[in-house]
Amino acid sequence: MHSTRTTSTAHTTTVAPRRAARSGRAVAGGAVLAATLLTAGLTASSAGAVGQPAGDRGAPAATATPTCKLAGLKVTLDKGGVPDGVRNGMSHAGIYLRFENSTDHTCILRGYPGLGLENTQHKPLATKAEWGSTWYAKDPGKTNVRVEAGDSAWADLAWTHSGTDAVHSRHLKVTPPAETRSAVLNFDRVVDWGRLQVTALADTPPKVG
Numbered sequence: 746m747h748s749t750r751t752t753s754t755a756h757t758t759t760v761a762p763r764r765a766a767r768s769g770r771a772v773a774g775g776a777v778l779a780a781t782l783l784t785a786g787l788t789a790s791s792a793g794a795v796g797q798p799a800g801d802r803g804a805p806a807a808t809a810t811p812t813c814k815l816a817g818l819k820v821t822l823d824k825g826g827v828p829d830g831v832r833n834g835m836s837h838a839g840i841y842l843r844f845e846n847s848t849d850h851t852c853i854l855r856g857y858p859g860l861g862l863e864n865t866q867h868k869p870l871a872t873k874a875e876w877g878s879t880w881y882a883k884d885p886g887k888t889n890v891r892v893e894a895g896d897s898a899w900a901d902l903a904w905t906h907s908g909t910d911a912v913h914s915r916h917l918k919v920t921p922p923a924e925t926r927s928a929v930l931n932f933d934r935v936v937d938w939g940r941l942q943v944t945a946l947a948d949t950p951p952k953v954g
Contacts (some may be wrong), residue, residue: 778832812923813852813892819845820919820928825899825950832881832953838934839881839903842943843948844921846892853888854898854946859927860919862912862939867929871914871939878944879903882951890948899950905937912939924945 823843831841846852862870878884882901890898917932944951 761862764915769898795841810851810853810891810920813844813846813898813921814853814926815921815926817846817848817852818921818928819843819847820921820930821845821919822902822930822932823899823950827950827953836907836937837880837903838906838942839879839901840952842900842902842919843892843897844892844946845897846894849894851891851893854892854922855886856922857943857945858900858922859918860902860941860943861918861920861927862932862936863916863929864913865917867916869918870914871941872912873938875940875942877942879944881903881953882944884944885947885951887945888947892948893945896948898946898948899941900946900952901944901953903942904933904934904940907937909933909935909937911935914939 792910821843823841825841825843826839842858844854844858857874857876860872860874862872864870876884879901880903882903892898913935914932917930919930920929
């Protein structure tokens with residue numbers, strides 16, 4: 746809040762005795778003039794001191810880059826240009842999770858997404874999400890990923906489907922880091938033990954191979 750200090754100066758009038766000589770009147774008049782000039786100088790000085798310092802005028806307020814929220818993200822499964830045959834074989838499979846910034850401002854994502862398998866009725870299935878490197882990609886670790894408007898952050902997702910204590914899912918619930926709301930994606934997959942491996946988010950698709 747801007748506080749403004751107002752400085753008031755008392756006005757003093759000096760009345761000379763009638764019997765004073767002309768020289769006395771001259772001296773008194775000079776004193777009054779000096780006092781008036783001094784008062785004017787003090788008032789101008791005070792007025793110049795009130796308000797925002799010159800060095801701060803027009804200085805923009807510092808603002809931190811906000812965390813990406815689900816409302817401003819488009820969450821999808823994306824091959825990221827990797828051929829199908831590279832990720833499928835020996836009962837292993839994988840795909841990228843893509844978080845596209847659909848807002849008009851930059852935001853930050855950091856860490857690992859939350860994951861949950863669901864059945865046809867969107868009832869939760871037993872899920873074990875393992876954070877770190879996957880069968881296909883090395884984990885980049887937790888870093889602040891600046892996602893500019895229209896750009897994306899990526900995580901690698903992998904699982905096995907040999908049928909060992911398998912969970913047959915229909916949907917995948919994905920929760921961005923530092924969020925409580927989730928996106929629900931179609932995910933018709935067989936997942937052994939309900940176990941999903943996922944890397945931390947990065948500004949480019951984690952390299953497969």
